[in-house]
Amino acid sequence: MVLFSARAQAESGIDRETETAVPRARNLYGIGLGVLPKTSGADEYRALVLPIINANYGDRFYINALQAGVWLLDSEDKRLRVGLAAEARFGWDAKDGRRTRGMEDRDFSIFVGPNVRWQTELGTFNAQWTADASGHSNGQQVQLQYIKSLIRSPELRLNGLLGVTWNNQKFNDYYFGVAASEASATRPQYRADSGVELQMGVNGVVPVMQTHSFLFGAFVTRLSHAQYDSPITETRLQPLAYVGYSIPF
Template sequence: MMNFSRLSRTTLSLVLACFSATAAAESRIDRQTETAVPRAQNLYGIGIGVLPKTSGSDEYRALVLPIINANYGDRFFVNALQAGAWLVDSDDQRLRFGLSAEAKFGWDASKGDRTRGMQDRDFSIFVGPLLRWQTDYGTLNAQWTTDASGNSNGQQFQLQFIKSLIRSPQLRLNGLIGATWNSQKFNDYYFGVRSNEVTANRPFYRADAGVEWQAGLNGVTPGFRDHSLLFGAFVTRLSQTQNDSPITQTRMQPMAYIGYSVPF
């Protein structure tokens, strides 16, 4: 006759062993480099971002933006202007594959010296697959997206490497480097000049595909009680075809932000 007491103990032991193995695997996720902004817990707040007024502009605009950097059930995530879900994981969850959607700001043509009289470039949503691979040296992200809003009908492919530079209770700081390939339609939408936008000082221009490069720093430091101060700055070096556009004023495009968040 089957010994149900022994069977129950064996089943319980197996369940506990599986739980322990899962917990150990999950503990290998590096939360600091999980996103470009260092994070040990979910963060919600508000911030101010400074970015070029138009494509290639040497003048800047300030935007007030909500700050959300959070996981939900360790399956869904929101990271600033990006949101998505992980669909497939390795056993230790250091290799993950999912889908994401990311916002891309357009611009008001009347705000730029070289774009005045052109049509505005609209706010867009780009969607596509995302791969994250965490190693002992840092986190590598690979992402392909396409313009789901249909404004540019363009595509992007981005590689990004995130490295933890400082880990302490007083400051967490990440460095990042990356490269983004933009399709011809993407570049032509944001950097091209259409025939009905031509002026004496702004010739017709059709942009080709190209690769731009990024580097930057993102940090978090404690604020009042459990609140946090977030900050970051990075620069993008435009591709040659973007830089050759008659609306481009400078090839180096800096961006920065600062924000205040609370845990949840």
């Protein structure tokens, strides 16, 4: 059995293509456009312009889209790594949703906690536990994720992703609950319990002019029973998509 060490001496066995959900042969920096539901469970969408950063620094610190972290312990070949991550969670403006008008806004939050990445011949497995460090929801999440390289070619690199996320009661109640002060004749008070979401999707990279890249992705999340039963939820399947362009830096 390989012992952990903070400084691995052997040559790294990291598969850069499945190290993150987005295939990556080198660091990526650019700008993108994301489309996501306007509010929790909505069937209407909003577009956000976001910077794209998918990079490692000293093979220890990293930024991956809305997540940043540091690896603290490694196996010798670095195929098994344990670290600490911080991840952004978008809130929403209540006025933007048909069923949320008159409610309080849900604030942008940062979730922080330990994570583990294990790369195998079958693909990459990720596990992380995070808690709301912003104090808005005081919620917690536990996420398991599997990343598999589907296409590796000079013209296209494509990864598939499967995920399972458990959200505790405070998390679900913040984003899907309806407080007594927010209830109305058409929107009853609702206390959301804990539950499990399912996710699946693809991420792709198309090289352009040797050093530039066109990025794209599409995902769908199946809400848990507790989330779907909320009076503010309009559809159980929640899509998310993005396109972006990266340049060398």
